[in-house]
Amino acid sequence: MGQFDFNRLRRLEDAEAIRNLIASYGPLADSGDASAVAALWTGDGSYSVGDFGVAKGRQAITALIESDMHQNLMKQGCGHILTSPHIILGNDSAIATNHSIVFRHVDDRYETWRVSANRWQLVHTDDGWRVGHRDNRPLSGDERARALLSL
Amino acid sequence: MGQFDFNRLRRLEDAEAIRNLIASYGPLADSGDASAVAALWTGDGSYSVGDFGVAKGRQAITALIESDMHQNLMKQGCGHILTSPHIILGNDSAIATNHSIVFRHVDDRYETWRVSANRWQLVHTDDGWRVGHRDNRPLSGDERARALLSL
Amino acid sequence: MGQFDFNRLRRLEDAEAIRNLIASYGPLADSGDASAVAALWTGDGSYSVGDFGVAKGRQAITALIESDMHQNLMKQGCGHILTSPHIILGNDSAIATNHSIVFRHVDDRYETWRVSANRWQLVHTDDGWRVGHRDNRPLSGDERARALLSL
Numbered sequence: 001m002g003q004f005d006f007n008r009l010r011r012l013e014d015a016e017a018i019r020n021l022i023a024s025y026g027p028l029a030d031s032g033d034a035s036a037v038a039a040l041w042t043g044d045g046s047y048s049v050g051d052f053g054v055a056k057g058r059q060a061i062t063a064l065i066e067s068d069m070h071q072n073l074m075k076q077g078c079g080h081i082l083t084s085p086h087i088i089l090g091n092d093s094a095i096a097t098n099h100s101i102v103f104r105h106v107d108d109r110y111e112t113w114r115v116s117a118n119r120w121q122l123v124h125t126d127d128g129w130r131v132g133h134r135d136n137r138p139l140s141g142d143e144r145a146r147a148l149l150s151l
Numbered sequence: 152m153g154q155f156d157f158n159r160l161r162r163l164e165d166a167e168a169i170r171n172l173i174a175s176y177g178p179l180a181d182s183g184d185a186s187a188v189a190a191l192w193t194g195d196g197s198y199s200v201g202d203f204g205v206a207k208g209r210q211a212i213t214a215l216i217e218s219d220m221h222q223n224l225m226k227q228g229c230g231h232i233l234t235s236p237h238i239i240l241g242n243d244s245a246i247a248t249n250h251s252i253v254f255r256h257v258d259d260r261y262e263t264w265r266v267s268a269n270r271w272q273l274v275h276t277d278d279g280w281r282v283g284h285r286d287n288r289p290l291s292g293d294e295r296a297r298a299l300l301s302l
Numbered sequence: 303m304g305q306f307d308f309n310r311l312r313r314l315e316d317a318e319a320i321r322n323l324i325a326s327y328g329p330l331a332d333s334g335d336a337s338a339v340a341a342l343w344t345g346d347g348s349y350s351v352g353d354f355g356v357a358k359g360r361q362a363i364t365a366l367i368e369s370d371m372h373q374n375l376m377k378q379g380c381g382h383i384l385t386s387p388h389i390i391l392g393n394d395s396a397i398a399t400n401h402s403i404v405f406r407h408v409d410d411r412y413e414t415w416r417v418s419a420n421r422w423q424l425v426h427t428d429d430g431w432r433v434g435h436r437d438n439r440p441l442s443g444d445e446r447a448r449a450l451l452s453l
Contacts, residue, residue, distance in 0.1 A: 156307065156308070159311050159315065160311070163314050163318060166318055234383055234386075235325050235384075235385070235386035236325060237326045238322060248326075249325070250381050250382075250383050252383065262411070263405060263412040264412075265412075266379075266383075266407070266412050289379075290380060290405075291407045292376075296379075297332060297376060299333075300332050300333040301335060302333075302335070302338065
């Protein structure tokens with residue numbers, strides 16, 4: 001019974017940690033903390049961003065945030081919005097599924113720049129939960145984006 | 152004390168399960184998994200969608216997702232965004248309140264099509280938490296939409 | 303071990319309570335429940351809303367919701383959307399970070415009026431978790447808004 005409760009606690013803590021990990025992406029991206037964004041991933045983790053290609057490893061993910069595109073977006077004003085994920089929890093791995101939206105500030109108004117599907121493969125490491133792979137693709141009618149959201 | 156902890160665990164698990172149930176709606180709707188959307192509801196559950204009327208029972212809810220309107224929305228590109236709900240938890244029932252937004256892809260940009268209030272009546276069944284009734288109404292100045300959000 | 307589990311339960315309950323507190327802001331603001339909005343704060347809590355200044359104490363926060371600006375927004379149709387917060391939990395205090403978006407209904411469409419950074423200082427009181435201070439600032443290129451999101 002103690003062991004049973006312990007496993008139930010552990011599962012709740014896992015869900016909580018995964019949710020907090022994903023909830024940190026938007027604030028870290030919008031405050032431009034490139035190394036902290038990269039540290040959400042495992043050392044050899046990867047991030048596939050629609051048609052921009054795949055960033056492999058923390059250095060490549062850091063470079064995404066340090067890129068002119070991202071830095072200009074920040075200066076212009078942007079919001080990286082992520083929804084609370086649906087989580088399928090395994091023992092030391094998990095799949096999370098959610099939406100992300102990027103708003104950008106243009107001429108005193110906000111434009112909805114991207115509305116995307118996201119699928120996160122998460123792994124439990126010695127340092128806690130990290131992203132093994134994140135797949136992001138705009139929901140612009142592309143069947144591959146819809147497929148990311150299948151549960 | 153053991154029993155006490157057990158109840159506290161159970162309440163946390165209930166909140167987690169309800170959050171995950173609601174978090175699955177957007178991914179399932181956007182990937183077009185009509186029967187899985189319907190299975191979020193109880194067998195005789197119902198879904199009131201603003202002025203579109205009330206879908207009663209799983210067959211009617213399946214039909215919403217299989218409708219030309221929803222299928223065209225998917226092909227065009229859409230995102231069904233739901234916020235993390237406020238949850239009032241009873242023993243075997245709960246009320247959750249949140250917002251939903253539907254973005255649609257039009258001419259290479261995203262249009263905010265609907266911003267709605269949602270009130271979910273949830274019930275704990277032998278198969279876990281399910282939706283007994285969901286009430287959705289666009290926040291377009293309609294007093295009935297605002298009333299759905301009163302806590 | 304019992305004590306250990308108890309602390310782990312308490313931390314999960316704290317995160318859950320903080321998430322539910324923040325999740326209630328949007329529904330309460332959009333349903334116009336001014337006194338319930340104010341009651342999310344401590345008696346001497348404060349709410350800094352970008353360039354609108356700082357509302358100090360529950361009476362001032364009540365006045366924000368009862369203001370002509372907010373009441374007109376509600377009549378016109380609006381949605382106060384908040385993302386699931388990143389939470390850094392202390393013993394009796396916490397920092398939560400998230401985004402908020404205000405949509406308003408204009409001429410049969412929805413306009414993205416504000417996309418903001420939020421930083422919440424929360425305190426555990428005898429009545430449960432309350433907001434000690436909330437800092438909100440639009441992400442319009444302002445460095446101070448980005449700074450609110452640093453973790």
